[in-house]
Every structure is written in C-alpha cells, then in structure tokens.
Amino acid sequence: MFSSMRWRIIFPYTLLILLSVAGMGFFLSNDIYQAQLQSLQDRLTDDALLLSDSLLNDKKDELTSGQPLTADARYWAGLLDARVTIIAGDGTVLGESHQDIEGMDNRLNRPEVQSALEYGIGTNIRYSQTVKYDMLYVAIPILQNQEVIGYTRVSLPLKEIEANQAQVRNKIIIATIVAASLGGALSIVIALRITHPLRTLTQEAQHMTQEETTRHLSSTRRDEVGQLTQAFNALVKKLQSQIHALQSEQGKLASVLEKMTDGVVIADRDGDLILFNAAAERMFNTRAEMAVGNSLAKILRQHQWIELWEQCKQTGQEQSSTLEISRQGSFIQGIALPLGDALPEHILMLFQDLTRIRRLETVRRDFISNISHELRTPLASLKALTETLQSGALDDPPAAGRFLGLMETEVDALSHMVSELLELTRIESGQVPLELKTIFPRDLLTLANDRLKMQAERAQVKLILECSDDLPAIQADPPRLGQVMVNLLHNAIKFTPANGEVTLSAHQQGEMIEFIVQDSGVGIPADDLPRIFERFYKTDRARSSGGTGLGLAIARHLVEAHGGKIWVESIEERGSTFHFTIPRK
Numbered sequence: 378m379f380s381s382m383r384w385r386i387i388f389p390y391t392l393l394i395l396l397s398v399a400g401m402g403f404f405l406s407n408d409i410y411q412a413q414l415q416s417l418q419d420r421l422t423d424d425a426l427l428l429s430d431s432l433l434n435d436k437k438d439e440l441t442s443g444q445p446l447t448a449d450a451r452y453w454a455g456l457l458d459a460r461v462t463i464i465a466g467d468g469t470v471l472g473e474s475h476q477d478i479e480g481m482d483n484r485l486n487r488p489e490v491q492s493a494l495e496y497g498i499g500t501n502i503r504y505s506q507t508v509k510y511d512m513l514y515v516a517i518p519i520l521q522n523q524e525v526i527g528y529t530r531v532s533l534p535l536k537e538i539e540a541n542q543a544q545v546r547n548k549i550i551i552a553t554i555v556a557a558s559l560g561g562a563l564s565i566v567i568a569l570r571i572t573h574p575l576r577t578l579t580q581e582a583q584h585m586t587q588e589e590t591t592r593h594l595s596s597t598r599r600d601e602v603g604q605l606t607q608a609f610n611a612l613v614k615k616l617q618s619q620i621h622a623l624q625s626e627q628g629k630l631a632s633v634l635e636k637m638t639d640g641v642v643i644a645d646r647d648g649d650l651i652l653f654n655a656a657a658e659r660m661f662n663t664r665a666e667m668a669v670g671n672s673l674a675k676i677l678r679q680h681q682w683i684e685l686w687e688q689c690k691q692t693g694q695e696q697s698s699t700l701e702i703s704r705q706g707s708f709i710q711g712i713a714l715p716l717g718d719a720l721p722e723h724i725l726m727l728f729q730d731l732t733r734i735r736r737l738e739t740v741r742r743d744f745i746s747n748i749s750h751e752l753r754t755p756l757a758s759l760k761a762l763t764e765t766l767q768s769g770a771l772d773d774p775p776a777a778g779r780f781l782g783l784m785e786t787e788v789d790a791l792s793h794m795v796s797e798l799l800e801l802t803r804i805e806s807g808q809v810p811l812e813l814k815t816i817f818p819r820d821l822l823t824l825a826n827d828r829l830k831m832q833a834e835r836a837q838v839k840l841i842l843e844c845s846d847d848l849p850a851i852q853a854d855p856p857r858l859g860q861v862m863v864n865l866l867h868n869a870i871k872f873t874p875a876n877g878e879v880t881l882s883a884h885q886q887g888e889m890i891e892f893i894v895q896d897s898g899v900g901i902p903a904d905d906l907p908r909i910f911e912r913f914y915k916t917d918r919a920r921s922s923g924g925t926g927l928g929l930a931i932a933r934h935l936v937e938a939h940g941g942k943i944w945v946e947s948i949e950e951r952g953s954t955f956h957f958t959i960p961r962k
C-alpha cells in the first residue's frame with residue numbers, strides 16, 4: 378500500500394507541513410519567551426537601580442554599619458511588587474522581603490551578585506530553595522565613591538512567563554495539528570487528482586490483459602497523463618497491428634504445415650515434441666494433441682528415427698536415413714536438421730513418404746524389362762528364320778514359303794504389340810477423344826458375347842449372359858467400351874480351362890451401372906492383384922501364354938476416361954471377377 382504513488386505524495390507533503398509548522402512554532406515560542414524574559418529583566422533592573430539610589434541616599438549608614446533593613450525591604454517589595462533583598466558589601470543579608478534574615482547565609486557568591494560586582498549588573502535564573510520555584514534575579518551594586526557598599530537584589534518568579542510560554546506552546550501544537558491535517562487533506566486531494574487517471578489507465582491495461590481484448594482509452598486531459606494515455610493508445614494500436622501480422626504469418630505457416638504431404642516434427646533439447654503436423658499424424662498414426670509434449674521415442678517408435686535425432690543433436694549437422702516399414706509396405710525418408718539460432722538446440726525432423734516414388738521406379742524398371750522381354754521373343758524367332766533362309770532354305774521354295782508365313786505371323790504380333798502400346802500411350806495422354814453416345818448395357822454385353830462366342834466354343838467354355846432389359850442407358854463411346862468388354866472377356870476365356878464358365882452381367886449401382894465379367898478359371902495370385910492393371914504386367918502363369926500384358930492397362934484407362942472405376946477380385950484356382958462402373962446417362 379505504502380509503495381503506491383499516492384502515499385509517496387501524501388507522506389512527504391504532510392511531514393513537510395508538520396515539520397515546518399512545528400519548527401516555526403518552536404522558534405516563535407522561544408522568541409516570545411526571550412522577549413518576555415528581557416522585558417522582565419529590564420523592569421527588575423530599573424527597580425533595582427531605583428532601590429539602590431534610594432538606599433544610597435537614605436540608608437547609607439545602615440548599609441555601611443550592617444544594620445538590619447528588613448522593614449525597608451518589605452516596604453520596597455510592596456512598592457515594586459517583587460521580592461527584594463538588601464545585601465551588605467560583604468554579602469551579609471541586611472533585609473529580605475519574603476523571609477526572615479535570621480540564619481540566612483552570605484550571598485556574596487551568588488552568581489547575580491558576582492556579576493553585579495564585576496559588570497555593574499547581574500542577572501540569574503535559578504530554582505530558589507527559599508520560595509521553591511524558578512526565579513529571575515537581578516542584582517545591582519550600591520556604589521559610594523566607586524566603592525561597593527552593598528547590593529540590591531530584586532527578583533520575581535518565572536511562573537507567569539512559563540505559564541505564558543506553555544500557553545503559546547499549546548497553541549502552536551494545536552496550530553501544527555490543524556495545519557498538518559489541512560495539509561494532509563490537501564495532499565490527499567492532490568495525490569488523488571494526480572494518481573486517479575493513472576489508476577484508471579492501469580486498470581484498463583489490466584482489463585485488456587485479462588480479457589485479451591484491446592480498446593481505445595479516452596482522455597480529454599492535455600497534461601502528462603493525457604499524453605501518456607495517447608502514447609498508450611498508440612502503443613496498443615501498434616501492438617494490435619503487429620499481432621495481426623503475426624497471426625496472419627502464423628496462419629500461413631500453419632496451413633502450409635497442415636497441407637504438407639511431408640511429416641514435420643520439431644523436438645526440443647530433451648527430445649520432447651513441440652510440433653507435429655497433420656502428415657506426421659497420418660504417418661505415425663497419432664493425434665497431434667497426444668504427440669505434443671510427449672517424447673520422440675514414445676511417439677515415433679522406430680529406433681532408427683531416435684538414432685537420427687541423436688546423431689543430429691551430437692554433430693549439429695543435417696542427417697538423413699531411409700526406412701522400409703515392411704509391415705505397411707512403405708518407404709519413409711527421415712531428415713533431421715538442427716534449427717540453429719531460430720530455436721537453439723531444437724531439431725526439425727522431416728519425413729517423406731517415398732513409397733509412391735519407389736513403386737513408380739519399380740514399375741518403370743519392370744516396364745523396360747517387360748518390353749525388352751516381349752520384343753526379344755519375336756525378334757529372336759525372326760532372326761532364326763532369316764538365318765535359316767540364308768543358309769539354304771531359300772532354295773527350297775515350299776519350305777521358304779512356310780518360313781515366310783511364320784515370319785509374317787511374328788511381324789504381325791510385333792506390329793499388334795506396337796499398335797496396342799501406341800493406343801495406350803494415346804489414351805493415357807488424353808489424345809483419344811471419346812465420342813459419347815447413348816447405349817444400353819444389354820446391347821454392349823450382347824455385342825461382346827457375339828464376338829467371342831466362337832472362341833469360347835473352341836475353348837469349351839460356357840458363356841452366360843445375365844442382364845435385365847430395363848437397365849437405364851449409359852453415355853459411352855461404344856467401340857471403346859466394347860474394347861474393354863472384349864479385353865476382359867478374352868482374358869476370362871483364355872484363363873479358364875475347358876468345361877469352365879464365364880458369366881457376363883450388368884446391374885444398377887446407384888448412379889452407376891456396374892458391369893461384371895466372372896470366370897471359373899485359374900485366378901490371380903493375391904500378390905499380383907494390386908499390379909494387374911499395370912502395363913506389361915503378367916502373372917507368372919501367364920508369362921508363356923500369348924498376349925502383351927497391355928489389355929488390362931488399356932481397359933483401366935478407357936474406364937477411367939468414362940468417369941468410372943475398374944477393379945478385380947480373385948481367388949487362385951477358383952476364378953476371377955472383374956468389375957467396372959460407368960455413370961448412368
């Protein structure tokens with residue numbers, strides 16, 4: 378409380394007034410006392426001189442012979458209204474107004490008598506044993522021809538002056554108290570006037586920090602407080618704009634972190650997480666609220682990541698490593714970077730999911746090896762046939778004709794493959810515009826059924842068509858969707874042994890029409906299922922069979938170009954079911 382500015386004003390003010398009034402009063406009362414004392418002294422001096430003169434004139438003999446003068450002393454005391462003592466030149470008391478002189482000792486050594494002897498007048502204030510209170514004594518020598526023949530001493534009690542003095546002191550004390558109270562009250566008013574706006578300002582500032590809101594403080598004052606309020610308002614405004622700028626920066630940063638596909642994690646010097654973005658949540662299957670504040674080891678779980686963090690912490694250098702999580706079939710690259718001055722001893726860890734890139738690399742590698750493989754077989758047989766012709770078969774026209782026929786078959790197969798590849802590339806790059814027409818699912822199925830009926834019969838596979846007539850029409854490019862149907866049906870017949878069945882069907886599935894080609898053939902191994910729609914991909918079993926491995930890739934692209942989806946379900950040795958959907962008209 379006393380540390381507040383208000384009290385710092387009130388206390389010194391009041392104390393100052395108190396001290397100055399009290400000091401002034403003290404000096405004043407002292408002065409009055411001295412003045413009164415002086416006037417009393419002057420009066421007693423006059424009285425003593427008068428008495429001395431009278432005694433010198435009338436009682437010279439008594440004085441010199443040492444006769445008692447008590448009656449004179451009493452007479453003069455009555456006249457002067459004071460105590461009167463008449464002393465002989467040797468100090469013997471000859472007359473005393475207020476006491477019997479019998480037994481009174483010599484007065485020569487009294488200070489006032491000594492002073493009178495020395496300086497011609499002597500005064501002294503002391504406690505009188507005779508009358509029992511403070512007295513002012515004034516003594517004058519009685520001189521005859523420059524010789525001291527006696528002394529007159531007139532004295533009065535100081536009671537009166539002291540009573541006066543006490544009265545003055547009381548008045549001064551009262552005046553001091555009144556002045557101090559008035560001064561105190563005035564200082565309170567002044568202190569309040571000065572501190573009130575400051576208190577309001579402080580309260581407003583406290584409100585703002587508690588409510589976390591900002592408002593403009595109004596002040597009509599033009600003094601320092603008004604200037605302070607204005608400065609405060611300007612400060613708040615500046616702070617507000619800085620906070621806004623920071624918030625928008627933070628918002629940008631947060632949305633970048635949120636939308637990033639890479640996992641971003643920041644760990645402090647103890648390895649506790651302070652940041653965990655959405656991608657990291659997905660990668661490590663942990664909510665950010667759970668992760669932040671927890672240790673790196675607990676959340677990232679893999680010891681490689683903890684080692685990476687430790688290496689980065691020890692070396693202060695960027696570290697990276699790749700981890701294959703075979704359980705999820707994914708590849709993750711982790712990079713640990715020290716954050717330097719921005720956040721000392723904090724380490725930023727970035728996690729990139731390389732699974733897709735790795736998969737694409739594998740697809741590309743496989744594609745090259747597959748295409749080389751597909752080209753090698755016809756090219757090798759063409760080379761063999763050419764060599765046979767060169768080494769003499771040309772001279773045997775029937776054999777040469779047969780060889781040329783075989784060569785033509787190989788060249789046809791090659792050109793078929795090249796044209797399929799070209800077709801696929803064109804579809805993939807969107808160079809084949811679809812010519813959409815309204816067709817009914819049943820017509821599409823019937824067309825495919827008719828085209829492959831003969832092939833199915835040859836393979837002794839039963840072809841079944843199941844489709845109701847009232848299925849709604851679809852919007853599709855008939856030759857292209859027909860090609861999808863034929864590709865699927867062709868595969869189904871090819872991979873179904875004799876006496877097997879292939880069923881073609883279609884039904885409505887919400888806004889889509891779903892087409893199904895189901896066979897009771899060899900099926901597809903589970904490991905191959907995810908890759909079956911890739912270019913040139915063939916199961917081990919189909920590797921020796923004819924076919925380029927491009928049919929399903931073409932089918933997938935065409936279905937997707939129509940806005941549909943294609944997928945397969947299969948159990949080895951039981952058969953496969955290919956589904957694809959096309960939106961309704």
Ligand code: ADP
Pocket residue numbers: 864868869870872896898899900901909914915916917918919920923924925926927928929930953
């Ligand atoms: P291909 O011209 O070799 O038939 P596809 O792209 O049409 O090429 O098929 C790719 C591979 O998918 C085939 O080689 C085969 O291994 C497998 N496959 C496709 N359809 C079936 C099916 N109905 N039954 C079993 N395997 C199939």
